[in-house]
Amino acid sequence: MxxxxxxxxxxxxxxxxxxxxxxxxxxxxxxxxxxxxxxxxxxxxxxxxxxxxxxxxxxxxxxxxxxxxxxxxxxxxxxxxxxxxxxxxxxxxxxxxxxxxxxxxxxxxxxxxxxxxxxxxxxxxxxxxxxxxxxxxxxxxxxxxxxxxxxxxxxxxxxxxxxxxxxxxxxxxxxxxxxxxxxxxxxxxxxxxxxxxxxxxxxxxxxxxxxxxxxxxxxxxxxxxxxxxxxxxxxxxxxxxxxxxxxxxxxxxxxxxxxxxxxxxxxxxxxxxxxxSPPAVAELEEKIRTLEKRLEEQAGFLEAAAETAVKAGAQIEEAKLSFARDIAALDRRHEDRVQTLEDRLAAEASRGRSAEETLVEELGRMRERVGRFDEQAAALTRDLRELERAVSEKTAEPRQGPEELKLQLAPLLEEQVRREADESWTAEIERLRQALAESLDDLSERVRKAVRG
Ligand SMILES: Nc1nc2c(ncn2[C@@H]2O[C@H](COP(=O)(O)OP(=O)(O)OP(=O)(O)O)[C@@H](O)[C@H]2O)c(=O)[nH]1
Ligand SMILES: [Mg+2]
Incomplete structure (x- = not known):
């Protein structure tokens, strides 16, 4: 005033x-x-x-x-x-x-x-x-x-x-x-x-x-x-x-x-x-009425916007909660699966270890047998040379009696028997080798599954 x-x-x-x-x-x-x-x-x-x-x-x-x-x-x-x-x-x-x-x-x-x-x-x-x-x-x-x-x-x-x-x-x-x-x-x-x-x-x-x-x-x-x-x-x-x-x-x-x-x-x-001036006053009043109307509209609009924002906020909260629940469930399932896989891997690894131990033992035994076979083969070679030498000497000498010939042939026959025994040894070794190869295949398959799992 x-x-x-x-x-x-x-x-x-x-x-x-x-x-x-x-x-x-x-x-x-x-x-x-x-x-x-x-x-x-x-x-x-x-x-x-x-x-x-x-x-x-x-x-x-x-x-x-x-x-x-x-x-x-x-x-x-x-x-x-x-x-x-x-x-x-x-x-x-x-x-x-x-x-x-x-x-x-x-x-x-x-x-x-x-x-x-x-x-x-x-x-x-x-x-x-x-x-x-x-x-x-x-x-x-x-x-x-x-x-x-x-x-x-x-x-x-x-x-x-x-x-x-x-x-x-x-x-x-x-x-x-x-x-x-x-x-x-x-x-x-x-x-x-x-x-x-x-x-x-x-x-x-x-x-x-x-x-x-x-x-x-x-x-x-x-x-x-x-x-x-x-x-x-x-x-x-x-x-x-x-x-x-x-x-x-x-x-x-x-x-x-x-x-x-x-x-x-x-x-x-x-x-x-x-x-x-009256016309201007009327115009001013009209302007004011328009302004007030717009203000009311704006207030209504703001109220509606605020309500929508509140609702949207509540929906977002709900979605966040449900998302968190889903993630927790997924985590639990994932943990279970990882645990199962770890158990399987441990079991496969233990099976692989025992197969490996068996294989090592078998290999040791085979190495021993092969050693023995090598020694016999060397002895056989030596005997064969001896026999050849004896035969060549006999062929150079005049004809001998049947007793003498028998005496000379006896070691050769023995040698033949031994050679047959060696051939059965070779077959035995071959079987062993094949068994070992199959064990190795089986072992590598198991290890492969365990790693993939
Ligand atoms: N950045 C910025 N700050 C400002 C401006 N004008 C004022 N301020 C700052 O705003 C703050 C409040 O200013 P005041 O003048 O005390 O506000 P007021 O309207 O008197 O506040 P009340 O007395 O509580 O009603 C102060 O820190 C001012 O420095 C501006 O134009 N820009
Ligand atoms: Mg002030």
Whole structure:
């Protein structure tokens, strides 16, 4: 609610920075406090926790000096973004003549932005005001972060397309003064329009209706129930720093003055003035209705999307469990199979070992027999040579008697008998060899099966 002293032509308006928790509202005021000329900005009053979360409000008085014969003052206030402090938000919002809605550009913050925007509208209604009657600027903050939505997507999702906008990185001071200049112009033009519509009596102090609030108090105490939920307070009064004002900020007052003088004004400021004509009001109302409808649609869509996401999450969990069960069963089957194979392999290996031992024994016995056979063969060869020699001697001698011949033939006959015995030995060895070959084949087959298994 603007305060206007007609005798001194002093105008004091209130601009509220609204938005979800940690979106950068306090940072906006801190940057302005640093950048505005010390004669322009007063002390920054911050009522926050030790971790710098606003629990009541931040307040920065700004005096823009004389503009077209009016002394213009703004009181910039922030609300606490934390969901629990809605009552304080509503009270801080009382009497707002202009609103900066600071939206957090991170995609994860979309539902919080929407919730905060809804709470802004509801709180205005509870205060007897309406968003449609107050100048609003949307600041899309945190544009430096990686996981952000495009401004177009945010406008679409939040239904902000018809509001003037500024992209910002408040923590680096970007877009902060632009936002302030835009909202102060719109607020100033709106106040002028309202003052011209209902000029107060000369010398009287006037309150311009539009967003009723507690007279002269930018904020009031929240109710006791809410107070009990609050952490301990830290009161911070920061002295204005003697920093050099930004060139663009220095000219803020001059720009306001020029905005009031120059006709026609550029959009969107022109819209603010044109708003007094009935056709434009009707058009504006139609726009607002369309916007509200879209917002409701978006809210419905978000709710449906959230429900689908919850269902999908449950299905994924169920699928994960069933997958884990399948894997466990597969593991058990695999372990059983491996165990069976190991048992079979061990049995085959033991059978192979005993077959090998038998084979080694057989080979030993055969080697002994072959040794003996070699010795007999050598003896036989020796006897044969002896016999040949004896025969050749006898053939050279005159014919002998039958007795003598018998004596000479006896060893030869014995030798013949021995040779026959040797032939049966050879057959025996051959059989043995064949038996061994079959045992070897059998053994290698078993070993092959065991390894394949
Ligand atoms: N990366 C990034 N961080 C930012 C930006 N603006 C503000 N922050 C950081 O966000 C955090 C919260 O900023 P605040 O200004 O305290 O947020 P707030 O909206 O006042 O929060 P509440 O008081 O809890 O409602 C701080 O650490 C800021 O430095 C930005 O544009 N980019
Ligand atoms: Mg804050």
């Amino acid at each position: 603007v305060f206007y002293n007609a005798s001194t032509r002093e105008l004091t308006a209130k601009i509220v920075y609204y938005g979800p928790g940690l979106c950068g509202k306090t940072t906006n005021l801190q940057v302005l406090h640093r950048h505005l000329d010390p004669g322009t900005a007063g002390e920054l009053l911050a009522l926050s926790t030790e971790s710098d979360r606003t629990i009541y409000f931040d307040l920065l008085p700004v005096e823009l000096g004389d503009i077209k014969g009016y002394t213009i003052r703004f009181q910039l206030a922030t609300v606490p973004g934390q969901t629990a402090f809605n009552e304080t938000r509503r009270i801080v919002l009382k009497g707002a003549d202009g609103i900066v809605f600071v939206a957090d550009s991170q995609w994860t913050m979309l539902p919080k932005n929407l919730e905060s925007w809804q709470s802004l509208k509801e709180n205005l209604v509870e205060n007897g005001a309406a968003i449609e009657t107050i100048p609003v600027v949307i600041q899309y903050n945190k544009r430096d972060l990686p996981d952000i939505l495009s401004v177009d997507a945010m406008q679409e999702a939040l239904g902000f397309s018809s509001y003037p906008r500024v992209e910002a990185v408040a923590s680096e001071g970007r877009g902060v003064t632009e936002t302030f200049k835009l909202i102060s112009k719109l607020t100033f033009l709106d106040l002028l329009r309202r003052l011209q519509a209902r000029p107060p009596a000369e010398g009287a102090e006037a309150v311009v209706a539009g967003n009723p609030g507690a007279a002269g108090e930018p904020v009031a105490r929240p109710d006791e129930a809410e107070e009990e939920r609050r952490p301990p307070l830290t009161l911070v009064r920061s002295a204005p720093e003697a920093t050099e004002a930004e060139p663009e900020t220095e000219s803020a007052a001059a720009e306001l003055s020029a905005a009031a003088e120059s006709q026609p004004l550029e959009p969107p400021f022109a819209e603010a003035l044109e708003g007094v």
